[in-house]
Amino acid sequence: xxxxxxxxxxxxxxxxxxxxxxxxxxxxxxxxxxxxxxxxxxxxxxxxxxxxxxxxxxxxxxxxxxxxxxxxxxxxxxxxxxxxxxxxxxxxxxxxxxxxxxxxxxxxxxxxxxxxxxxxxxxxxxxxxxxxxxxxxxxxxxxxxxxxxxxxxxxxxxxxxxxxxxxxxxxxxxxxxxxxxxxxxxxxxxxxxxxxxxxxxxxxxxxxxxxxxxxxxxxxxxxxxxxxxxxxxxxxxxxxxxxxxxxxxxxxxxxxxxxxxxxxxxxxxxxxxxxxxxxxxxxxxxxxxxxxxxxxxxxxxxxxxxxxxxxxxxxxxxxxxxxxxxxxxxxxxxxxxxxxxxxxxxxxxxxxxxxxxxxxxxxxxxxxxxxxxxxxxxxxxxxxxxxxxxxxxxxxxxxxxxxxxxxxxxxxxxxxxxxxxxxxxxxxxxxxxxxxxxxxxxxxxxxxxxxxxxxxxxxxxxxxxxxxxxxxxxxxxxxxxxxxxxxxxxxxxxxxxxxxxxxxxxx
Numbered sequence: 298x299x300x301x302x303x304x305x306x307x308x309x310x311x312x313x314x315x316x317x318x319x320x321x322x323x324x325x326x327x328x329x330x331x332x333x334x335x336x337x338x339x340x341x342x343x344x345x346x347x348x349x350x351x352x353x354x355x356x357x358x359x360x361x362x363x364x365x366x367x368x369x370x371x372x373x374x375x376x377x378x379x380x381x382x383x384x385x386x387x388x389x390x391x392x393x394x395x396x397x398x399x400x401x402x403x404x405x406x407x408x409x410x411x412x413x414x415x416x417x418x419x420x421x422x423x424x425x426x427x428x429x430x431x432x433x434x435x436x437x438x439x440x441x442x443x444x445x446x447x448x449x450x451x452x453x454x455x456x457x458x459x460x461x462x463x464x465x466x467x468x469x470x471x472x473x474x475x476x477x478x479x480x481x482x483x484x485x486x487x488x489x490x491x492x493x494x495x496x497x498x499x500x501x502x503x504x505x506x507x508x509x510x511x512x513x514x515x516x517x518x519x520x521x522x523x524x525x526x527x528x529x530x531x532x533x534x535x536x537x538x539x540x541x542x543x544x545x546x547x548x549x550x551x552x553x554x555x556x557x558x559x560x561x562x563x564x565x566x567x568x569x570x571x572x573x574x575x576x577x578x579x580x581x582x583x584x585x586x587x588x589x590x591x592x593x594x595x596x597x598x599x600x601x602x603x604x605x606x607x608x609x610x611x612x613x614x615x616x617x618x619x620x621x622x623x624x625x626x627x628x629x630x631x632x633x634x635x636x637x638x639x640x641x642x643x644x645x646x647x648x649x650x651x652x653x654x655x656x657x658x659x660x661x662x663x664x665x666x667x668x669x670x671x672x673x674x675x676x677x678x679x680x681x682x683x684x685x686x687x688x689x690x691x692x693x694x695x696x697x698x699x700x701x702x703x704x705x706x707x708x709x710x711x712x713x714x715x716x717x718x719x720x721x722x723x724x725x726x727x728x729x730x731x732x733x734x735x736x737x738x739x740x741x742x743x744x745x746x747x748x749x750x751x752x753x754x755x756x757x758x759x760x761x762x763x764x765x766x767x768x769x770x771x772x773x774x775x776x777x778x779x780x781x782x783x784x785x786x787x788x789x790x791x792x793x794x795x796x797x798x799x800x801x802x803x804x
Contacts, residue, residue: 332387374442382449388456404455416444556652601638608634629688639699646706673698730782
């Protein structure tokens with residue numbers, strides 16, 4: 298529903314909001330009406346899940362009490378947290394429609410901090426209780442449920458507080474559906490509109506399909522991997538994906554909004570029978586989208602270079618610190634460092650495809666995704682059974698899957714810009730400055746040379762500390778070269794993340 302609502306154009310809506318006189322404008326009311334649907338559907342779905350998992354005592358074995366104490370209480374809190382968090386939906390989509398990306402980052406940051414604080418506090422309380430005779434920490438599962446409830450309450454409260462300072466009408470009006478008259482935000486009237494409703498159904502189907510497809514890891518691991526391999530993969534994927542969640546997810550969300558506004562502008566221009574060459578505003582929006590794509594692609598190339606140098610070469614050192622020198626962990630971590638840039642680039646490209654594609658194009662994309670997932674599962678099974686590659690083999694198979702998806706998305710992007718007779722992103726524009734490339738290559742050479750010189754100390758803490766100190770110095774040098782020679786990119790990324798779209802257009 299969020300992806301579909303990004304297609305609603307509320308740009309230039311200040312006059313419309315003024316005319317609304319203390320109530321949501323037509324377009325914003327349309328967004329509110331649609332955003333209320335996930336609340337009802339989500340609460341019903343959460344209730345069904347609770348009934349399925351906790352309603353029948355046969356579902357939960359007798360040993361569950363010892364494996365996961367307070368299972369039912371924790372599940373109840375999780376479901377209640379989901380109900381609470383759903384109420385942020387109208388405020389969230391309104392903030393994205395008004396391009397308030399900085400507000401989203403602020404609210405998310407405070408909510409995550411509250412979750413972490415509550416989890417740690419509850420775990421400490423459980424540890425204190427266990428010291429008085431209990432076996433283990435009896436609150437270890439309930440702690441994460443309580444943390445999720447804290448996150449839900451905090452995110453709703455923060456959005457309600459900040460949006461009350463932005464909106465020209467009371468917050469409670471964001472939760473009241475209102476039927477739109479013809480021409481009041483929708484040519485056909487109604488509550489949501491046939492176009493947004495159709496896109497929402499398509500996106501819901503696509504998200505369900507994508508969820509099933511992304512479970513390929515779990516199915517392959519459960520059927521063909523050992524317990525050690527599953528543990529290594531979980532360890533590497535959970536900790537290795539932190540940069541993607543912290544750095545690139547906010548940028549992906551911001552870029553998705555930018556691309557959706559571009560698609561809305563193009564559709565509006567085509568509906569009014571305007572030629573792209575004659576509509577300077579639409580042409581500027583499309584060129585701006587091309588600039589954002591190039592900027593994000595270049596950012597991923599830089600990120601990949603840094604991970605290729607420091608991630609792969611330092612994976613054995615980090616593995617020895619975290620897992621007592623487990624070579625399998627080091628190999629999996631090195632492979633994941635090469636996988637992360639592909640995952641990030643695919644995320645940005647798919648954000649563009651999902652933002653501008655028509656309903657038929659989205660359905661065609663789903664068919665290709667099914668084929669790519671089948672290729673991935675075949676490659677993953679062969680990596681485990683024939684080559685004995687373990688967790689690293691699963692990650693390499695994921696890299697193949699991402700490469701296929703990137704190729705498909707790149708083909709779509711090129712054809713989309715070609716249909717508009719506008720030059721799209723060029724591969725040559727993604728390459729960093731030559732000084733940055735030389736700095737990365739030089740850093741890699743220094744790390745390899747230092748590792749060879751200190752090889753006789755490899756199993757000692759002296760080797761690990763020395764290599765970490767060297768890596769820190771070289772990392773500062775590489776980041777300094779990026780700061781000096783990639784200032785336009787730095788300004789663009791900061792502008793996109795802060796939601797300063799006009800600033801970014803000027804860069």
